[in-house]
Amino acid sequence: MNSLKKPQKxxxxxxxxxxxxxxxxxxIIFSNYVAxxxxxxxxxxxxxxxxxxxxxxxxxxxxxxxGQDAFTETYLTSQKSQTFSDVGVxxxxxxxxxxxxxxxxxxxxxxxxxxxSALAEYSPSAHVFALVHKIDLVQNVFRxxxxxxxxxxxxxxxGVFSKKxxxxxxxxxxxSLYKAWGDIVKSLVPNLHIIDGYLHDLAEETSAEEIILFxxxxxxxxxxxxxxxxxxxxxxxxxxxLSNVIKTFKHSLSKxxxxxxxxxxxxxxxxxxPRFNLILARLTNxxxxxxxxxxxxxxxxxxxxxxxxxxxxxxxxxxxxxxxGDTERLEGKLNGRIKDGR
Amino acid sequence: xxxxxxxxxxxxxxRLLLMGLKRSGKSSISNVxxxxxxxxxxxxxETTTTIRKEAMHSFMDFQVWDLPGQIxxxxxxxxxxxxxxxxxxxxxxxxxxxxxxxxxxxxxxxxLHLQHSYPDIKYSVFIHKVDSLTEDFRDDTMRxxxxxxTDDLYDAGLENPPITYYGTSIYDHSIFxxxxxxxxxxxxxLPTFEALLNTVSANCRFEKAYLFDVYSKVYIASDTTPVDMxxxxxxxxxxxxxxxxxxxxxxxxxxxxxxxxxxxAVAAPSAESFVSNIxxxxxxxxxxxxxxxxAQVRQGFRLTIYRNLSFIGISKYSDFxxxxxxxxxxxxxxxxxxxxxxxxx
Ligand SMILES: Nc1nc2c(ncn2[C@@H]2O[C@H](COP(=O)(O)OP(=O)(O)OP(=O)(O)O)[C@@H](O)[C@H]2O)c(=O)[nH]1
Ligand SMILES: Nc1nc2c(ncn2[C@@H]2O[C@H](COP(=O)(O)OP(=O)(O)O)[C@@H](O)[C@H]2O)c(=O)[nH]1
Ligand SMILES: [Mg+2]
Numbered sequence: 001m002n003s004l005k006k007p008q009k010x011x012x013x014x015x016x017x018x019x020x021x022x023x024x025x026x027x028i029i030f031s032n033y034v035a036x037x038x039x040x041x042x043x044x045x046x047x048x049x050x051x052x053x054x055x056x057x058x059x060x061x062x063x064x065x066x067g068q069d070a071f072t073e074t075y076l077t078s079q080k081s082q083t084f085s086d087v088g089v090x091x092x093x094x095x096x097x098x099x100x101x102x103x104x105x106x107x108x109x110x111x112x113x114x115x116x117s118a119l120a121e122y123s124p125s126a127h128v129f130a131l132v133h134k135i136d137l138v139q140n141v142f143r144x145x146x147x148x149x150x151x152x153x154x155x156x157x158x159g160v161f162s163k164k165x166x167x168x169x170x171x172x173x174x175x176s177l178y179k180a181w182g183d184i185v186k187s188l189v190p191n192l193h194i195i196d197g198y199l200h201d202l203a204e205e206t207s208a209e210e211i212i213l214f215x216x217x218x219x220x221x222x223x224x225x226x227x228x229x230x231x232x233x234x235x236x237x238x239x240x241x242l243s244n245v246i247k248t249f250k251h252s253l254s255k256x257x258x259x260x261x262x263x264x265x266x267x268x269x270x271x272x273x274p275r276f277n278l279i280l281a282r283l284t285n286x287x288x289x290x291x292x293x294x295x296x297x298x299x300x301x302x303x304x305x306x307x308x309x310x311x312x313x314x315x316x317x318x319x320x321x322x323x324x325g326d327t328e329r330l331e332g333k334l335n336g337r338i339k340d341g342r
Numbered sequence: 343x344x345x346x347x348x349x350x351x352x353x354x355x356x357r358l359l360l361m362g363l364k365r366s367g368k369s370s371i372s373n374v375x376x377x378x379x380x381x382x383x384x385x386x387x388e389t390t391t392t393i394r395k396e397a398m399h400s401f402m403d404f405q406v407w408d409l410p411g412q413i414x415x416x417x418x419x420x421x422x423x424x425x426x427x428x429x430x431x432x433x434x435x436x437x438x439x440x441x442x443x444x445x446x447x448x449x450x451x452x453x454l455h456l457q458h459s460y461p462d463i464k465y466s467v468f469i470h471k472v473d474s475l476t477e478d479f480r481d482d483t484m485r486x487x488x489x490x491x492t493d494d495l496y497d498a499g500l501e502n503p504p505i506t507y508y509g510t511s512i513y514d515h516s517i518f519x520x521x522x523x524x525x526x527x528x529x530x531x532l533p534t535f536e537a538l539l540n541t542v543s544a545n546c547r548f549e550k551a552y553l554f555d556v557y558s559k560v561y562i563a564s565d566t567t568p569v570d571m572x573x574x575x576x577x578x579x580x581x582x583x584x585x586x587x588x589x590x591x592x593x594x595x596x597x598x599x600x601x602x603x604x605x606x607a608v609a610a611p612s613a614e615s616f617v618s619n620i621x622x623x624x625x626x627x628x629x630x631x632x633x634x635x636x637a638q639v640r641q642g643f644r645l646t647i648y649r650n651l652s653f654i655g656i657s658k659y660s661d662f663x664x665x666x667x668x669x670x671x672x673x674x675x676x677x678x679x680x681x682x683x684x685x686x687x
Binding site: 173 | 382572575579580584587589590591594613614620
């Protein structure tokens with residue numbers, strides 16, 4: 001059974017011009033910073049290599065690549081193979097305010113394109129995410145059109161990745177950051193369809209309108225199951241909004257209790273509202289589950305019971321480094337209930 | 343004629359003035375506290391040219407007026423009565439990162455000008471944008487501002503002026519905390535509330551208990567144990583969660599809801615929330631008197647949110663979950679008493 005515990009390492013390159021916001025977003029998502037702290041600390045937070053754990057055993061090797069020209073130069077020459085081989089994901093950050101994005105000398109895009117061709121050479125199967133960052137500096141009404149314009153320009157310079165490429169407008173000041181990083185991390189989680197299957201089971205047992213699985217440390221969404229009724233929810237950005245607001249709460253909890261946030265901050269949040277019931281509960285060592293139920297006292301008690309009962313099943317899912325046979329074994333347990341995996 | 347009792351008179355809404363020089367942060371404060379604007383969005387605010395009035399409908403109706411910094415209120419032609427008549431409190435916003443000589447002298451002039459006609463106004467000075475100052479510098483600035491104002495007024499013959507000072511920033515909870523304190527000065531029944539909260543805390547073993555206006559995160563009263571900024575922050579962040587979740591999951595499910603919801607009749611009449619086992623602590627929130635109001639929030643959508651008073655208690659009692667029935671009973675009694683003290687208009 002030891003093979004089960006084998007962690008999976010994924011290399012994640014975080015690149016972009018100096019000052020574009022790489023370290024800021026990394027410290028908000030993976031360390032316990034909130035946006036206003038990052039603002040105060042300014043550009044001083046600057047660690048280059050870091051290893052973060054996601055879901056306990058998925059290890060992300062984050063290469064926060066200093067964006068100054070001299071460094072960029074070395075990545076593309078002497079350290080090229082070392083930098084660009086075995087990459088799972090490239091995240092490229094564009095500062096929305098940068099003066100050298102377009103025009104006669106689009107330096108940002110030219111550097112990006114050089115990075116892209118190095119990636120194509122050494123890690124052609126990598127995923128590429130481009131973040132048009134600091135979008136808060138653009139007034140609300142113009143945001144969509146700015147993002148659209150930038151997307152087209154970036155695509156043009158993305159070479160063989162232009163089809164696979166995903167572009168997001170982000171800012172540390174709202175949930176857009178959680179949207180982008182949620183999708184990034186999802187692209188790295190193996191066997192997502194198995195987790196989905198387990199969640200579907202739980203959804204049926206609890207007659208939930210929606211179930212969302214959050215990763216404990218980051219509170220990014222791992223996956224979700226939504227009923228037909230839940231699909232009619234008009235708030236399409238709800239998952240990232242929840243990530244954002246719960247993460248902030250977690251921050252103030254750790255301040256209040258003087259404890260490190262690496263541990264479990266709480267065991268359950270329950271809300272009984274006139275139109276819904278909500279339980280956000282610790283599910284496994286590495287996950288929290290959010291369950292949305294119809295209103296009523298009975299529903300909430302029943303579901304609490306069902307979540308308790310489901311815990312044991314989910315524990316196995318904390319182990320992400322399955323050997324080949326494990327996948328089949330776990331799939332088997334789902335009684336063919338697996339929906340098409342994303 | 344501003345007897346405390348009059349404050350509750352139907353057409354007499356206690357008024358709170360926000361004053362200060364241009365760009366000191368008045369509109370930012372009013373937008374962040376009463377319209378849930380994200381702090382960084384205030385960068386786009388333009389200078390205010392007319393008086394802007396915000397209403398806060400919680401258990402009692404407040405009015406907050408944002409007065410543009412550019413108007414000269416001391417001009418004798420100015421209709422002072424229309425602005426200052428009936429004012430309960432004035433907040434003077436002073437930009438801590440700017441030169442504060444001018445705002446200090448403008449404030450003292452204003453106080454001296456108003457003191458004879460409107461002796462009941464309570465003044466608060468928000469030494470604002472302190473997020474941009476280091477801690478040492480912040481303390482020095484606050485001390486210096488206070489000293490100068492006190493000296494100036496003393497020289498003009500006004501001793502012990504009714505002024506309270508706060509260091510504030512829209513980037514953290516300090517602005518909400520300061521606003522809470524100012525509001526509490528306008529609540530004549532404050533001692534009754536505090537006594538009630540003390541009783542509930544003793545009965546239910548809460549370490550700290552608050553009565554919050556959920557929408558603005560201003561607290562109207564707390565029990566009388568010492569104030570703890572971290573406890574306030576925790577409660578304020580819990581409210582954010584509740585408000586956000588109530589918004590995204592409180593949508594109108596129409597027909598479907600009625601079909602699937604057999605238990606509607608027995609459903610709890612108001613929202614309630616419980617956070618358990620935060621390193622041995624428990625957080626308990628109970629909505630006091632639910633009345634759904636249509637309110638304009640977030641990106642111009644019209645939504646129904648629950649905009650009213652909530653009780654929040656923090657407990658360290660290990661058997662809190664087990665004794666929840668008792669807590670619920672206490673809360674019912676608390677609510678009944680509260681509504682007697684505070685008849686809704
Ligand atoms: N750092 C910091 N900046 C703030 C804070 N509060 C407001 N500001 C900024 O101060 C500037 C002026 O804010 P306003 O709210 O428009 O000022 P005002 O007092 O309404 O100005 P007038 O309408 O001209 O009287 C804006 O750029 C705000 O973003 C704060 O707490 N910290
Ligand atoms: N307005 C705005 N500023 C940001 C945002 N993200 C980061 N910043 C600021 O941009 C500056 C550079 O950020 P940093 O993370 O050090 O950039 P890096 O060099 O790419 O690591 C800092 O002053 C941050 O506070 C954002 O979303 N909006
Ligand atoms: Mg203004």
